[in-house]
Each structure stands twice: as C-alpha cells, then as structure tokens.
Amino acid sequence: MTEPFATIENLREHWAGLPEDHESDAAQKLIEASIIIRGLYPAVDAWLASGRLKAETVRFVVCDVVATAIRRVLEAEQGDNVQQETFSAGPYSQTLAYRIREANLFLSKLHKQLLTGGGARNRKAFMITPELP
Template identity: 40%
Template sequence: MAADYADLDGLKAHWPLLPSDREGEAGQKLHEASVEIRALYPDVDARIAAGTMDADIPRLVVCRMVKRAMTAPATPGGEGGLGSIQQGAGPFSQTLNFSNPDGAVYLSKADRNLLRTARGHKRAWTIIPSGGAV
C-alpha cells in the first residue's frame, strides 16, 4: 500500500484551525484524497520519482481537498455543505442549495491543473495569405 501524500502534521501546518476533536476524521480524509489522486492521476508517483513533479504539489492538493471537505458550511439543523438558502414570505417558499452535502473530498479545477502533466508552452502562429508564416 502506497503512503498518503500528506499526513496530519502537514494538514495542521496548512490548516492551523483544524479542530483537535476531528483529527481522526482528518486522517481518514487524507487517505481518501490520496487514493482519489492515485486513481485519477496514476502517473503522479512515477513523476515524483523521476523528478518531473515536486512532491509538495500532491501534498498541497490533498490538504486543500481535506480542508474543503471538512469546512463545508452547515445549517442550524446540521445539514453539511450548504451553499445557499433562499426564503420567501408569501406564498411561503424556501430553497436550499447544497454544494458538498456529504463532505466528500474532491478535486477543484485548480487542483486538477496542478496535477496534470506539464505541457510545453504553445506559440501563437498564423498563416499570411502571401505564403509566409509568422
């Protein structure tokens, strides 16, 4: 079994306000986030070993994933991951929008960009009607 990309000490350095009574949950989520990265980006370990990826990148992404999952806002009733509430007065309407209701770990677009394989810089070019290229 491969080691997790981040540990509890690393998460505490990233997120100093981690509640001490939730450290067990955090440890499990660190593992889940590492598993998800390995499943979606199976070449990450090889890129780290080859020196083409800094080991701090998946460590940062895992810490972001765990913090995001554990800080999903909750309603007074205890529902987690509430994104917004909309209420009306008459004829009595109420809408709840959940952004991460089960507190799952997930990759954001920024996380995916950090983990993707680096591509060379692309140059803009055009074809001039006279036949020359710029």
C-alpha cells in the same frame, strides 16, 4: 497500503483552524484523497521520483481537498446550508431551499492543473484557417 501524500501535521500547517474533533476524519480523508489522486493519475509516484512533480505540490493538493471537504461539514453543522430564501408579506409565503453539504472529496480544475503541469497550456479552443487556392 501505500502511504498518503500528506499527514495530519501537514494538514494542520495548511489549515490552522482544523478542529481537534475532526482530526480522525481528516486523517482518513488524507488517505482517501491520496487514493483518488493515484487512481486518476497512476503515474504520480513515478512523476515524483523523476522530479517531474514536486512532493509539496501533491501535498498541497491533498491538504486543500481535505480541508475543503471538512469545511463543508462544519458549515452544515453550523446551519449554513440554506441556498435560497424567499419571503412574501401577503398572503404569507415562505420558501427555503437547502444546498447539499456532503464531505465529498474532489479535485478542482486548479488541482488538476497543478498535478499535470497544465497551467495555461490547458486550453481547449482553437481555430484553423484553411488556405484558399
């Protein structure tokens, strides 16, 4: 097995509020986040070796992905999973819509830009003006 890009100590430095009872789950998620990054960007280890990508950048992305997933679990455990509430006075109505709080690991647009060096070059729209005769 290939080493994860971040350790539990790195995650504690990134997120001081990591609960001790979630550390074993966090350690596994660090491995899984590293697998996801290597799956999406197979050349990431070569980029690190060549200096194209800094180790602290990948470490930050892995820690941020894992911290986000664990925070979602904590919010769900604390009951903060109501997305929408509707109350009516007469003739008595109440509606609650719950958001799904799964601990999925995902890369945000920022994470992807950091890993690929995309920055502002990640633009998708452009215009070509044809020359008239």
